[in-house]
Amino acid sequence: MNNLVILPIAIPLVSGMLMIFIRERIIWHRVISLISVAASAACAGWLIRLNQTAGVQTLHVGGWKAPFGITLVADMLASLLVFTALIVSFACLLYMFGSIGREHERFFLYPLVQILVCGVNGSFLTGDIFNLFVFFEVMLIASYVLLGLGGKRRQLKETLQYVLINMTSSTLFVTALAFLYSAAGTLNMAHLAERMAEAGQSGPMTVISILLLIVFSVKAALLLFFWLPGSYGAPPAAIAALFAALLTKVGVYAILRVFTLIFPHQPQITHTALIWMGAATMILGAFGVVAYKSIRPILAYNVIISVGFMLFGVGVASQAALTGTVYYLVHDMIAKALIFILGGAMISIAGTDRLQDIKGLIHYRPLLGWLFFVAGLALAGIPPLSGFVGKVLILEGGIREEQMAVAVIGLVSSLFVLYSMMKIFVQGFWGETFLSEGEQHDTGKSALLPGVILTALVIGVGIGAEWVLSMADLAVEPMLDRDLYIRAVLRAE
């Protein structure tokens, strides 16, 4: 029992609600947002420390013992992801201050961001699969409003599509949970894992797991990603950065958790499906990054490629691949927020996102250009930046488990990532500028501070890989030895 576990959920929730009451005081909104995210990050950092020294931390909410009450579980995986998510939200908030405009701020932007963060943290920390659904919805409802905020025609259209798809997949989620409850008689993840290990994963259970896989695939943009490029292209860049860093990663986390803890017993069906869905996602994503000639769709398809790559790691499910996946998740959250923020700054300076109309930005903002260059290399996985180690481990795992074909697809997709990043860099930053002095639509200065912070993190996570990997190893431990997780939840004193 440790009350610290609930703080990363409670702090953003309470501060979000508080801000609604002081709607007109934007300065206060900003201050409270930063304090709330920083305080939650401190709690998450402390949780990581506790995970290193004392193992998995749990909280039986309201004193109801598992499996009867809802349990919050902070194992290393959850704490690490919560910490990263909060750092990334901090950087996105900094970018919002300078870029998003008064109208958004007056219409509850910051409270919504806090609710979104609350939902994301909750999804990572919960140990009950129905509670996972609830936190998913908290996160999604905040994202629906953030997406629609502004009310332009394109935004409304994309929001409608996004809401309808997510409503349908959420309904499917409840359906899967109904089947799961009637078949297993419990919804606590540790208890489910125990039952599944005792009784074996029968045919109906595998069907339920496939249903859950479909649901999470929609949320994570694994193969069922057709909604993503549109909806990530519609909102302002700061919000798109937050979405790209957090939303799909929660889906990836859900797949990682469910298929390592509850349904790992029929890998020839579920994990094979994961591997090939990952491969198809990488291939289609690579088509996307080559086909488009505007910044936003290219970045959106990059999100899709990395999702495919991570789920290849989950599908392989050896120790190396899982460690690589956890590491890559951390890297990807940081790098995707970074690249979306920098891309957003390019768009705001040039006033368009079509690459043919952007040129020579390096004369105007050299720092922005070099940050983008580093971020592009990190996404492609060039050493010593952060993408490299994760890719190496996932590919090593894949090759050891004789998934050569998909490993090759993964490598080639990295080349496409590199190509697309350099396409944006070369076309956007090189050459003579179209814009004469004073013609810029925006200074782009607001992206520099968060850009520098996140780039420092990308380099830090790459160079300090040893340190991050020691945490990733701890995160993978309960996945390989499920008893660790089960004991911590069900048999805690």
Add this chain to the structure above:
Amino acid sequence: METFMIIISGVLYSVATYLMLSKTLLRIILGTALLSHATHLMLLAVSGLKKGAVPLIGAGAKYTDPLPQALMLTSIVITFALTAYILVLAYRTYLVSGTDDINKLKGSDHE
């Protein structure tokens, strides 16, 4: 009783699917609402209706499992909020773009 409920829920699923495949926004939204009803009904039915006992241990030999109802209630609240939101969103889209036909909404993105 359970069989009957399952059949009803199956009918609701098919009606919802039919509605969601149509082109008018309002019909699609009604479809999602019906889809969630079907799911809630099924959630109640597959967990066993346990004919007429109260959800308290010790009040008699039989008792009803209260959890499915708690799950349903949570899910109903969420769907209710979502339906309210998407109705407003659809109305707003109708005002801005002057159509509620999904095909006509596609169009070009240039504003």
